[in-house]
Amino acid sequence: MKKVVLVTGANSGIGLALCKRLLSVDDQIHLCLACRNMQRAETARAALLCSHPGADIALLKVDVGSLKSVLEAAKELKQSKRYRRLDYLYLNAGIMPNPRIDFNAFINGLFSRKAIHMFATGEGLLTQEDQVTEDGLQNVFATNVFGHFILLRELEPFLCQSEKESLVIWSSSSNARRSAFSLTDYQHTQGKESYSSSKYATDLLSVALNNHYNKQGLYSSVVCPGLVMTHLTYGILPPFFWTLILPIMLLIRMFTNSFTLSPYNGAEALVWLFKQKPESLDPLAKYYSCTSGLGSNYVKPVKMDLDEEAAEAFYQKLLDLETKYRCWQN
Numbered sequence: 248m249k250k251v252v253l254v255t256g257a258n259s260g261i262g263l264a265l266c267k268r269l270l271s272v273d274d275q276i277h278l279c280l281a282c283r284n285m286q287r288a289e290t291a292r293a294a295l296l297c298s299h300p301g302a303d304i305a306l307l308k309v310d311v312g313s314l315k316s317v318l319e320a321a322k323e324l325k326q327s328k329r330y331r332r333l334d335y336l337y338l339n340a341g342i343m344p345n346p347r348i349d350f351n352a353f354i355n356g357l358f359s360r361k362a363i364h365m366f367a368t369g370e371g372l373l374t375q376e377d378q379v380t381e382d383g384l385q386n387v388f389a390t391n392v393f394g395h396f397i398l399l400r401e402l403e404p405f406l407c408q409s410e411k412e413s414l415v416i417w418s419s420s421s422n423a424r425r426s427a428f429s430l431t432d433y434q435h436t437q438g439k440e441s442y443s444s445s446k447y448a449t450d451l452l453s454v455a456l457n458n459h460y461n462k463q464g465l466y467s468s469v470v471c472p473g474l475v476m477t478h479l480t481y482g483i484l485p486p487f488f489w490t491l492i493l494p495i496m497l498l499i500r501m502f503t504n505s506f507t508l509s510p511y512n513g514a515e516a517l518v519w520l521f522k523q524k525p526e527s528l529d530p531l532a533k534y535y536s537c538t539s540g541l542g543s544n545y546v547k548p549v550k551m552d553l554d555e556e557a558a559e560a561f562y563q564k565l566l567d568l569e570t571k572y573r574c575w576q577n
């Protein structure tokens with residue numbers, strides 16, 4: 248049976264590298280690139296077909312930050328009858344709008360005992376300016392979490408099938424931090440660390456999804472790709488600056504193993520999960536892409552800093568929000 252794989256945010260960065268690597272592992276897969284910009288999606292498909300001529304690559308238009316677009320995309324997928332099931336759903340699209348570095352925190356952190364942790368996670372170094380979407384949601388939450396959740400819910404008939412397990416894989420981050428997230432403000436309307444909050448939310452959600460869906464054959468995992476040079480990180484510092492500090496980054500990599508740097512290396516854990524049996528995975532672990540000082544790639548599972556009650560409480564809040572939006576749609 249050929250595997251069906253859908254990747255959101257597949258037209259650039261880690262998503263595109265993942266698609267390329269998946270085709271290298273198995274060029275018989277049915278690959279669906281779910282992107283908001285069809286021109287960029289076409290360019291990505293052309294690039295993938297260059298390295299894998301004859302690959303089965305479809306495009307699906309979806310803006311995960313817009314509920315209307317997510318519902319339309321799911322409807323299109325169901326109506327097209329192109330696929331009967333989905334084996335892997337990579338929820339990879341993500342944003343970090345208007346990032347700012349706190350240089351004082353950087354200098355203080357540099358000379359503290361937490362220096363290595365700071366470089367591995369970016370903790371306390373970054374703030375973002377969020378916006379409100381047309382649906383009245385915080386943009387980072389809508390894009391990184393809620394749009395993906397609704398997509399998953401809409402695609403349930405493709406994912407929950409008795410004959411075979413399916414795996415949902417969330418692109419989380421080492422920047423996910425418990426203290427940046429609050430159940431009473433899960434959209435992060437108050438603070439300035441919406442990215443960190445949204446990634447912690449994906450971690451919680453993945454745990455709750457396993458509790459609710461494993462019996463139906465659906466499994467969920469989270470990955471951290473490491474620090475990767477993509478449009479996202481070029482929004483934090485310009486490309487020339489990253490090139491300038493490359494020797495320093497290679498040095499830091501020797502201590503943290505978390506500077507994977509290239510999208511190819513960053514996709515390591517995502518590709519590794521493709522090769523695993525979903526039921527053998529640890530629902531409470533985050534799978535990190537790592538690159539050693541000598542440049543070899545490996546995957547490291549790390550227990551997540553969360554409790555299952557919080558995961559369940561957050562899941563219930565998402566269900567409530569979903570009900571509210573579905574009422575508005577009708």
Ligand SMILES: NC(=O)C1=CN([C@@H]2O[C@H](COP(=O)(O)OP(=O)(O)OC[C@H]3O[C@@H](n4cnc5c(N)ncnc54)[C@H](OP(=O)(O)O)[C@@H]3O)[C@@H](O)[C@H]2O)C=CC1
Pocket residue numbers: 255256257258259260261262281282283284287309310311312313339340341342390418419420421471472473474475476477478479480
């Ligand atoms: N780079 C890094 O160091 C790290 C990245 N990550 C995570 O990895 C994931 C991929 O990021 P990365 O490859 O670095 O970043 P990129 O900016 O290169 O890629 C992000 C992808 O998501 C798409 N996207 C953004 N918003 C939407 C939307 N509303 N609807 C549909 N697609 C959307 C982008 O499409 P478009 O081209 O249209 O903008 C693009 O294809 C993200 O979730 C990120 O948080 C996690 C840890 C570290």
Ligand SMILES: CC(C)=CCC[C@@H](C)[C@H]1CC[C@H]2C3=C(CC[C@]12C)[C@@]1(C)CCC(=O)C[C@@H]1CC3
Pocket residue numbers: 348365366367368369372373419420421422473474480483484492495496499
């Ligand atoms: C000398 C040197 C390497 C300076 C760079 C300092 C910071 C800009 C980076 C240190 C750790 C980085 C990091 C991220 C962004 C850039 C840093 C803060 C992320 C938050 C990017 C997005 C993620 O999902 C996780 C990354 C963790 C590490």
